[in-house]
Amino acid sequence: xxxxxxxxxxxxxxxxxxxxxxxxxxxxxxxxxxxxxxxxxxxxxxxxxxxxxxxxxxxxxxxxxxxxxxxxxxxxxxxxxxxxxxxxxxxxxxxxxxxxxxxxxxxxxxxxxxxxxxxxxxxxxxxxxxxxxxxxxxxxxxxxxxxxxxxxxxxxxxxxxxxxxxxxxxxxxxxxxxxxxxxxxxxxxxxxxxxxxxxxxxxxxxxxxxxxxxxxxxxxxxxxxxxxxxxxxxxxxxxxxxxxxxxxxxxxxxxxxxxxxxxxxxxxxxxxxxxxxxxxxxxxxxxxxxxxxxxxxxxxxxxxxxxxxxxxxxxxxxxxxxxxxxxxxxxxxxxxxxxxxxxxxxxxxxxxxxxxxxxxxxxxxxxxxxxxxxxxxxxxxxxxxxxxxxxxxxxxxxxxxxxxxxxxxxxxxxxxxxxxxxxxxxxxxxxxxxxxxxxxxxxxxxxxxxxxxxxxxxxxxxxxxxxxxxxxxxxxxxxxxxxxxxxxxxxxxxxxxxxxxxx
Numbered sequence: 281x282x283x284x285x286x287x288x289x290x291x292x293x294x295x296x297x298x299x300x301x302x303x304x305x306x307x308x309x310x311x312x313x314x315x316x317x318x319x320x321x322x323x324x325x326x327x328x329x330x331x332x333x334x335x336x337x338x339x340x341x342x343x344x345x346x347x348x349x350x351x352x353x354x355x356x357x358x359x360x361x362x363x364x365x366x367x368x369x370x371x372x373x374x375x376x377x378x379x380x381x382x383x384x385x386x387x388x389x390x391x392x393x394x395x396x397x398x399x400x401x402x403x404x405x406x407x408x409x410x411x412x413x414x415x416x417x418x419x420x421x422x423x424x425x426x427x428x429x430x431x432x433x434x435x436x437x438x439x440x441x442x443x444x445x446x447x448x449x450x451x452x453x454x455x456x457x458x459x460x461x462x463x464x465x466x467x468x469x470x471x472x473x474x475x476x477x478x479x480x481x482x483x484x485x486x487x488x489x490x491x492x493x494x495x496x497x498x499x500x501x502x503x504x505x506x507x508x509x510x511x512x513x514x515x516x517x518x519x520x521x522x523x524x525x526x527x528x529x530x531x532x533x534x535x536x537x538x539x540x541x542x543x544x545x546x547x548x549x550x551x552x553x554x555x556x557x558x559x560x561x562x563x564x565x566x567x568x569x570x571x572x573x574x575x576x577x578x579x580x581x582x583x584x585x586x587x588x589x590x591x592x593x594x595x596x597x598x599x600x601x602x603x604x605x606x607x608x609x610x611x612x613x614x615x616x617x618x619x620x621x622x623x624x625x626x627x628x629x630x631x632x633x634x635x636x637x638x639x640x641x642x643x644x645x646x647x648x649x650x651x652x653x654x655x656x657x658x659x660x661x662x663x664x665x666x667x668x669x670x671x672x673x674x675x676x677x678x679x680x681x682x683x684x685x686x687x688x689x690x691x692x693x694x695x696x697x698x699x700x701x702x703x704x705x706x707x708x709x710x711x712x713x714x715x716x717x718x719x720x721x722x723x724x725x726x727x728x729x730x731x732x733x734x735x736x737x738x739x740x741x742x743x744x745x746x747x748x749x750x751x752x753x754x755x756x757x758x759x760x761x762x763x764x765x766x767x768x769x770x771x772x773x774x775x776x777x778x779x780x781x782x783x
Contacts, residue, residue, distance in 0.1 A: 412447035412457075417783045420481050420545045424470040424776040437467025439483045439545075441499075453515040456505040463499040463570075472772045474763035475687055475716050475736050476552040476561045480544035481778070485570070499572055502527030519584040525577040531565055531597050534577050535618050535636055536662050540696035541674045541712065545780055547696070550740050550758055552714040556660045557690035558678035559638070561716075564656050564685075566599025566614045566640050573597045573604040573614075587630070590621040600642025600653055612641035612653070631665030646686045646722055656683030670698030674712075680719070687736070687765070689717035699746075706746030714738035718765035726766075737761040742778075754778040 366384065373383040379391045418441045425434035443461040450456075469482030485495050502525050509520035525534065532542070536556050541547055544554050551561050559565040567573040575597035583589045595616040598609030618636035625631055636659065643656035660678040667673055673695050680688035694712025699705055716736040742756035760772040 413445065415442075415444040417442045418545060419781040421779045422469065422479055422481050422549065422776060423778075424479060424774050426470055426472070427773040427775060428770055435467060435470045435479075437465065437469045437479065437482045437484070439463065439465035439481050441545075443500075453508045453513075453518075454505055456503065458503055459500065460498070461500040462496050464494055464496040466494050470774060472760055472763060472774070473766070473769055474738075474760045474772065475765075476550055476557060476714070476738055476760070478758055478760070478772075478774050479549055479776075480551045480554045481549060483570070497570060498528070499570065500527070500529050500533075502529045519582060519586075521581045521583075523577070523579040523581070525579075526575070528572055528574050529577075529597075530572055531567065531575060531595060531614070531616065532560075534579070534593060535595060535616050536634065536660065536676075538662050538664050538674050538676070539632075540664055540672045540710070541676070541692070541694060545778075546744060546752065546754070547710055548694070548712055548740050548742065549756060549776060549778065550712075550714075550738060552690070552716065552738050553692055553694060553712045553740060556662065556676050556678045557687070557692065557714065557716055558658055558660065558680055558685070562678075562680075562685055562687065562690075564614075564638060564640050564643055564658065564680075564683075566597065566604060566642055568604040573599065574606055574609045575613075588621070588623055590619070593618045593620075599640050600644075603642050614638060614640045614642070626665065626667050629666040629668075631663065634662045636660055636662075643683055645684045647684070647725065654683055656685065657681050658683075670700045672696045684721050685719055686722045687716040688719040689715075691715045692738075704746075706749070708744045710740070710742045710744070712738075712740050716765075722765070734762065734765060734767075736763060736765050750782055752780045752782075754780065 370384055370387055373380070373387040376383075379388050419438065420440075421436070421438045423434065423436045441461060441463050443459065445457055445459045447455070447457045463483060465483035467482055468484050469477070469479030472478050485497060505524045507522040507524070508515045508518035509522055510518075532555050536542075536559065541553050542555070544551075548554060551557070554560065555565075565573075575595060577593060577595045579591060579593040581589065581591040593616075595614075595618075597614045597616070598604050598606065599612070599614035600608075602608040603611065603613060616636060616638045618634055620632060620634040622630060622632050637657070638659070639655070639657040641655050642653045645652075645654055658678060658680040660676065662674075662676050664672055664674040674693070676690070676692045678690040692712060692714040694710065697709045697711075699707030699709070714737070716738070718735060737760070739759040740756060742754050744752055744754045746752050754777070756776040756778065758772075758774040758776070760774075763769045763772055
């Protein structure tokens with residue numbers, strides 16, 4: 281029997297031999313068995329030789345491949361070692377907060393970026409600390425010269441105002457802040473024999489100070505809380521607000537306002553056009569010699585029908601020689617009540633209308649020889665209405681109902697025209713006229729010494745020229761006829777120039 285395929289092991293060969301012998305019809309002879317074993321041995325030798333050759337070829341092939349890859353492997357290993365060394369150097373450098381010239385460039389840049397980020401965060405925290413704070417500074421200088429036969433000498437004065445508003449941390453939906461204002465100045469300004477003052481910007485402390493002394497005064501210091509209504513409601517949807525103010529304040533900040541006739545540093549200089557003459561020139565406001573008083577204000581605002589809104593305000597202020605100076609501020613104070621509304625008229629242009637009433641139990645008699653305080657009361661109107669893109673009209677009326685006053689009716693009217701009509705949008709022209717009617721009591725009191733003039737008549741014209749947003753110049757002209765209602769006194773004419781710096 282012949283085997284036609286290679287046998288892989290002697291055990292397989294014996295198994296095959298056994299199977300062949302078992303399958304034969306007659307048992308093989310000994311010679312056949314010997315020959316078959318020899319054939320198997322030969323095949324085994326050739327198989328082993330072949331396997332040995334295959335192993336040699338495999339080893340040679342692996343050696344050849346290893347020889348071919350050796351340069352690339354060495355280069356890779358070198359790069360890996362270099363990267364590991366650089367990583368170790370970077371790690372060691374990052375452990376130090378300082379920047380060294382010997383450390384890797386990447387760590388130096390990283391530390392520089394970290395330093396810049398820390399500085400930016402520090403600056404951001406400082407800015408956040410000042411968020412909501414508002415501050416300002418203004419310097420007003422006025423030169424005036426009276427004209428005419430009865431004119432006096434020219435006068436120069438200055439006034440400086442600095443203010444800051446500091447927000448406080450909110451309490452729920454309640455936002456609140458503190459406001460403070462400091463004022464200083466020198467020069468009493470031009471004086472005229474009239475009910476009104478030609479220069480409302482003049483400010484100089486009395487009390488025995490020399491004219492060349494300039495002392496700063498804490499003019500205002502008050503607290504304000506804005507409370508959204510209703511209580512416990514959703515603030516973004518609130519249409520009602522309750523405001524509370526208390527401290528030392530200027531009552532005209534909250535009452536008798538007017539956007540085009542209420543700032544003597546930029547608008548009209550004559551006191552008759554800055555506030556209601558009965559309250560200011562007439563003295564019924566009851567503030568101290570510097571124009572301020574301790575007080576409390578409550579205000580309710582409703583914007584449900586915005587842009588047409590309305591507000592009610594109640595103010596209680598210390599009045600008189602003692603009340604305005606914190607001595608008897610709570611006894612017989614000045615009480616003011618004001619209602620105001622913002623309306624859209626004249627083709628939708630905005631206008632604000634205010635009506636108010638006051639009662640002052642510490643007012644003064646027009647006769648300075650009578651020092652006993654008396655009760656004064658009255659009411660007034662302050663309105664402003666835009667009638668064009670750059671034209672705003674204003675008007676005030678005051679009516680005295682109780683008390684001995686020099687004049688008991690006051691009417692002022694005027695207009696502010698923006699310079700955009702002549703390509704000077706930062707400029708404006710102001711023109712106003714006033715009428716202060718003397719009271720019957722005053723006419724009776726002066727009948728033997730003063731011809732009855734009926735009323736003091738006032739007019740003022742100014743042009744505000746903007747040099748830049750911080751610097752303005754305003755030449756002006758004032759006319760005061762029948763000064764103090766005296767028809768025998770020549771009319772007063774005053775030229776003025778105001779310089780205003782604002783920051």
